[in-house]
Amino acid sequence: MTPLTEAEIRTSFVNCSQGEAKRLRVPLGLADTAWDTLDFLGWRDPGAPAAAYIVSEWRGKVTGPVMRLSTDRRSTGRQNMCALCSTVHSTTDVALMVAPRPGASGRNGNTVGTYLCTDLACSLYARSLKQPDRVQPVETLSTEARIERVQANLDTFVRRVVDVA
């Protein structure tokens, strides 16, 4: 992906207040990030463990859903496969992440949820630059196809969050 600046990241959030976007913790070391190995910039905030962010260029615009890890016990531990990269983990390394819909809809409690790698390293798993703890099911997909799958799934997820229809 194209390198992003902190200012671009802060203006990318589609589903939080401007105050939150200004305050939230952007990852350190953006200048040292290996952007060419990423389909999106994903990070967690060590000071707010329930918060998670994925920022990417979506349909020509830098777009970042703010998410939180679901604490609903009925929905945690059900899934162990990431919806973006299809990596299979132990259930503690996959979490239901919930993104409020933008605007009034989100303030009224409408959210879009998906199961994701808790480390948000999907781009690296797809490129075999990071190995999951568990042995993976046999797949015949090429690295390129796995990367395309991450990008297609990300496109779908962002569209589900931002679509007003």
Ligand SMILES: [Zn+2]
């Ligand atoms: Zn993943």
